[in-house]
C-alpha cells in the first residue's frame with residue numbers, strides 16, 4: 186500500500202508536497218509555542234510572583250529592567266496576542282496551500298487517466314466497462330484525494346504537532362506525561378488495529394458498488410426507450426437502489442467505525458481520571474493533592490485529543506481507500522508502461538498513392554473461441570471503389586476495423602504503399618473518413634458535430650456548408666431557425682435516423698479524406714436519397730478510394746469491385762453482374 190501511494194504521489198508534483206510538509210512543520214512549531222504560551226499565561230495569572238520565570242530564558246523581569254512590572258505585563262500580553270494572530274494567519278495560509286496542492290494532484294491524476302484511457306488501443310476499451318473507467322477517473326481519484334492524500338498530509342502534520350506538544354508536556358511534568366503515553370498509546374494502537382480489516386473490506390464494497398450503480402444509471406439512461414417501452418423502470422430503479430444501498434451502508438459503517446478508536450480513547454482517559462480519583466479518596470489522601478496531576482491529564486487529554494483523533498482517522502481512511510489505490514495503481518502503471526499518458530501531436534497523413542495490401546490477415550476477438558476473420562487477402566488500389574457484402578456476423582465490420590487500424594491483426598499484415606499499418610496507425614487515420622454502423626453524435630450544435638472535436642476557431646464554416654450540401658442536409662439545415670447552430674440533443678435524439686446518418690456522412694467528408702468508408706453508412710436513407718448521395722460521391726470521388734459495406738446490393742451496384750465476406754472469409758469477388766450470376770442468393774437475401 187505504501188509503495189503504491191508513493192508511486193501515485195510521484196505522478197503529481199513532488200516538489201509541492203515538500204512545501205506542504207515544510208509549512209505544516211512551521212505551523213506545528215507555532216502550535217507548540219502557542220501551547221507553551223498558554224501554560225505560561227496561566228502561571229502568570231495564578232502565580233504573579235514566580236510566573237515570569239521561564240525555563241532556559243530565566244526571569245523575564247531581568248531582561249526588561251527599565252520597565253515597570255505593569256508595562257512588562259502589558260508588553261508580554263501584547264506580544265502573545267500578536268503571536269496568536271500570526272499563528273492564525275499561518276494556519277489559513279497552510280490550509281490554502283495544502284488544499285490547493287491536494288486538489289491539483291487529483292486534477293493531474295484524473296487528466297492523466299482520461300487521456301490515457303482514450304489513447305489505449307481499441308481492443309483494450311472493448312474489454313473494459315465504461316462505468317468502471319468513469320468511476321476511476323472521477324470518484325476513485327476523489328477518494329484518493331480525500332482519503333489518501335489529505336489524510337497523509339494530516340498524518341505528517343499532526344504527528345509533528347503531537348511530538349512538539351509532548352515535548353512541552355514533558356518539560357512541564359515528565360512523570361505524568363510518561364503515564365499518559367503508557368495508557369493512551371496501547372489503547373490507540375490496539376483499537377486502530379482492530380478496526381482495520383473491516384475498513385479494508387468496506388472500502389472495497391464502496392468501490393465496487395459505485396461502479397455498479399454508475400453502470401445501471403448509464404445503461405438505463407442510454408436505453409431509455411427500451412426501458413420505457415418494455416415497462417422496466419422499476420427493475421432498473423431497484424437495481425440502482427440496491428447497489429446504492431450497499432454503498433450507503435459501507436459508508437455509514439466506515440464512518441461509525443472510524444470514530445470508535447478516538448471515542449473509546451476518550452472514554453479510557455476519563456476512566457483513568459475516575460479511578461485515580463477513587464483511589465485517592467479510598468486511601469484517605471487529600472483530594473487537593475491529586476488535583477495538579479488530574480488537571481494536567483485533563484489538559485493533556487484535551488490538547489492531544491484533536492491531533493490523535495485526526496491521526497487515527499487518517500490511518501483508518503488510508504485502509505478504507507486501499508481498493509481505489511489498488512485499482513488506480515494498476516491502471517496508471519498499465520497506461521504509463523504503454524506510453525499512452527504521453528502527449529503527442531496529431532501526425533501528418535500517411536502518404537497513400539498506390540494501394541492498401543491486406544495479406545493473409547486473421548483476427549480473433551479476445552476471449553472469443555472462433556476467429557472473426559481468417560486468411561483474408563485483398564488489395565485495394567487508390568481511387569478504386571470497393572463494395573463489401575455478406576451475411577450478418579460474417580466479419581465485415583471487423584474487416585473495416587482492421588483496415589482503419591482500430592484493431593490489429595492477430596496474424597498477417599496490412600500495408601499502405603508498403604508501409605506497415607501498425608507502425609503508423611494515427612498517420613493512416615488522418616486519411617480516412619469513416620461512417621460507422623452505429624452513428625455517434627455529440628450533444629452539441631450541428632456545426633460542431635460536423636467538425637467533430639475541432640476548437641471553434643479552427644472550424645472552416647464554408648467547408649461545413651459544403652459537406653452539409655454533399656450529405657443532402659442543406660434543405661433541412663436551411664429550414665432550422667438556428668441553422669448550423671441548432672443543438673441536436675444527446676446522441677442526436679432531436680434528429681431522425683436518416684438525418685443522424687447524414688450528419689455522420691458530412692463529418693466523414695469534412696476533412697476531405699483520401700479514403701471514404703461506409704459501414705452500412707447509408708442504410709438509414711431511403712433508396713432515392715441513397716442513390717443520389719452515392720451518385721454525388723462517385724462523381725466527386727474520381728480520385729477518392731471508397732469502401733462501402735451494404736446489405737442492399739443496389740447500393741454497391743456501381744462499385745468497381747464487390748467482395749463477399751462470409752464466415753470470416755472472402756468467398757467471392759467480381760463485378761455486380763458476375764456475382765449476381767455466381768451467388769444468386771445475394772440478390773434474394775438483399776432485394
Ligand SMILES: Nc1ncnc2c1ncn2[C@@H]1O[C@H](COP(=O)(O)OP(=O)(O)OP(=O)(O)O)[C@@H](O)[C@H]1O
Nearest residue numbers: 311550551553557576577578579580581582583584
Ligand atoms: N467485440 C467483440 N468481441 C467478440 N466478438 C465479436 C466482437 N465484435 C464482433 N464479434 C463477433 O465477430 C463476428 C463478426 O462480426 P462483425 O461485426 O464483423 O460482423 P458483420 O459482418 O459486420 O455483421 P453485420 O452485417 O451484422 O454488421 C461475429 O460473430 C461477432 O459476434
Ligand SMILES: [Mg+2]
Nearest residue numbers: 581582583622
Ligand atoms: Mg457490421
